[in-house]
Amino acid sequence: MKxxxxxxxERLRAGLRQAGMSESPAELVRLxxxxxxxPVSQQAVSGWLNGRAMPRQANLRALARMLSIEPQQLQFGDDKRVREARGEWKVNPHDQLAIEAFLKLPAAQRKLVRNLIEELARHVAPGKAAKKPR
Incomplete structure (x- = not known):
């Protein structure tokens, strides 16, 4: 009996696969x-992934937000896939091309680009927008 x-x-792992995310406890702790x-340990996340434990409500909500599903669906399951509405973004054509090129990259290269973006974003002062490209 399950x-x-x-x-x-099972629901967490399926959500991670559907989102194209790793099942790495270290990466999930960071995200x-x-x-x-x-804050939780990698061992706690490993327990969630291996069916030994359940996250607290704050972390359940964060996981659901990360996977773009409702917290109740992640916790209890549901046959219907309920997705949070994502806002439309106004993207200039150069950025759209960059996004399309990014999506064509192999997973390892996409991870490198995401890491680069995260590092660059750390160096932008809060409340200041990046300069527009010429």
Whole structure:
């Protein structure tokens, strides 16, 4: 008989696969904070992924936000896929081409680009927008 933790683990792993994300506890610990979660250890995340434990509500909500699903769906399951509405972005043609090129890259190269963007974003002063490209 499947436990609640086992069922949650299956839903979490399926959500990560659908989102094209890694099942790496180290990466999930890092991302969890960016999505409003509380600090946890890699061992705690490993427990979630392997059906040994359930996250606290704050981390459940952060995981759901990360996966663009409703927290209730992640916690309890549901046959319907409920997605959060994502806002439309106004993107200039040069940026659109860059995004399309990015999406064609192999996963390892996309990860490098994401890491570069995160590093560059750390050096932008809060409240200051980046200069427009010429």
């Amino acid at each position: 436990t609640e933790q086992d069922a949650f683990s 969890l904070a960016r999505f409003g979660g509380e």
